[in-house]
Amino acid sequence: MVKKTLGNNNELEVSTLCHGTDHFGSRVDYETSTAILDRYVAAGENFLDTSNFYAAWIEGFKGGESETLIGKWIKERKNRDQLIIATKVGVPYQDVPMGAKAKIIEMEAEKSLKRLGIDTIDMYYTHLDDRSTPFEEQLEAMDKLVKAGKVRCIGACNILAWRLEEARNVSLSNGFPLHSCVEQRYTYLRPKVNANFGGQVSTNSDLLDYCRSRNLQLIAYSPLLHGAYMRNDRPLPPQYQHADSDVRMEALKAVAEELNATLNQIVIAWLMHQNIIPIIGASRVEQIEQNLGCLDINLTEAQMKTLNRAGI
Numbered sequence: 001m002v003k004k005t006l007g008n009n010n011e012l013e014v015s016t017l018c019h020g021t022d023h024f025g026s027r028v029d030y031e032t033s034t035a036i037l038d039r040y041v042a043a044g045e046n047f048l049d050t051s052n053f054y055a056a057w058i059e060g061f062k063g064g065e066s067e068t069l070i071g072k073w074i075k076e077r078k079n080r081d082q083l084i085i086a087t088k089v090g091v092p093y094q095d096v097p098m099g100a101k102a103k104i105i106e107m108e109a110e111k112s113l114k115r116l117g118i119d120t121i122d123m124y125y126t127h128l129d130d131r132s133t134p135f136e137e138q139l140e141a142m143d144k145l146v147k148a149g150k151v152r153c154i155g156a157c158n159i160l161a162w163r164l165e166e167a168r169n170v171s172l173s174n175g176f177p178l179h180s181c182v183e184q185r186y187t188y189l190r191p192k193v194n195a196n197f198g199g200q201v202s203t204n205s206d207l208l209d210y211c212r213s214r215n216l217q218l219i220a221y222s223p224l225l226h227g228a229y230m231r232n233d234r235p236l237p238p239q240y241q242h243a244d245s246d247v248r249m250e251a252l253k254a255v256a257e258e259l260n261a262t263l264n265q266i267v268i269a270w271l272m273h274q275n276i277i278p279i280i281g282a283s284r285v286e287q288i289e290q291n292l293g294c295l296d297i298n299l300t301e302a303q304m305k306t307l308n309r310a311g312i
């Protein structure tokens, strides 16, 4: 396994591939979820992504199921020390309102710790950019959790570069922790200009540039567009249905053929080649098996050029 520290933060050593768990314990049952987790760690990987509210949007579930499943699995496998666990706060579920007010951060961190059965959350993200709560309040709450040993590092999701810079300035002025990473939607295909993803924010060139200049680690979610690169039953999301995608798909296919790899593997390898950590998601063991094949792919500079130059 290749391990790296997270951007400006030397404390956390994570693998270069993260695994998402949003459907674990809800749509994906315990047996399959744990088989996927076992396969992931057997490959030497260590970075798990969850959230307090996963998967409240699925009928019959109320949120917290993913964290609870991970907690049970860790207890059974006794593998806490081998893992880096990221979770989040800020999306409404049950009786918890939307946002990152200090009280919510404080109470939700306790609930996440309990469900996960751990003493410290390695990476704690705000899940959305709550513009109604000043960064002073949000970051002070995070600072208290770090000082209490309940959180090691902090990050932000679904946020624009200029807002990250505002948060950075607040942290520097007050001695609060700095964000070590930003988790954003990102894949090889480019969305249409002004595409709307609801509360989710897609990575743009401004954020990429900002991450480089501030040494922030970018973590990419939904890299496989829910399987749409390869599955006939998964049409491309409408935000990606335009001529640019047709051209980029051709480039992707050409590189995949050259390397005898799948389109999914090339998308993940393309992200990793740029020092981005993709969050892979799987709901079946065969899927993770195939996706882990990306670890054997080394894209050449010529292949990166082919992929990067494609488009209109």
Ligand SMILES: NC(=O)c1ccc[n+]([C@@H]2O[C@H](COP(=O)([O-])OP(=O)(O)OC[C@H]3O[C@@H](n4cnc5c(N)ncnc54)[C@H](OP(=O)(O)O)[C@@H]3O)[C@@H](O)[C@H]2O)c1
Binding pocket: 019, 020, 021, 022, 023, 049, 050, 127, 157, 158, 183, 184, 200, 221, 222, 223, 224, 225, 226, 227, 230, 231, 264, 279, 280, 281, 282, 283, 284, 286, 287, 288, 290, 291
């Ligand atoms: N911070 C945020 O706001 C945010 C937002 C979204 C996600 N996330 C995180 O990112 C993780 C991944 O997100 P995502 O699920 O949207 O990622 P994704 O890469 O777009 O989609 C993963 C899904 O693609 C399908 N898939 C994966 N590998 C496949 C394969 N080899 N063959 C065929 N189909 C395959 C599966 O769909 P089926 O299960 O339907 O078969 C799988 O569940 C989540 O679990 C969560 O931890 C974070």
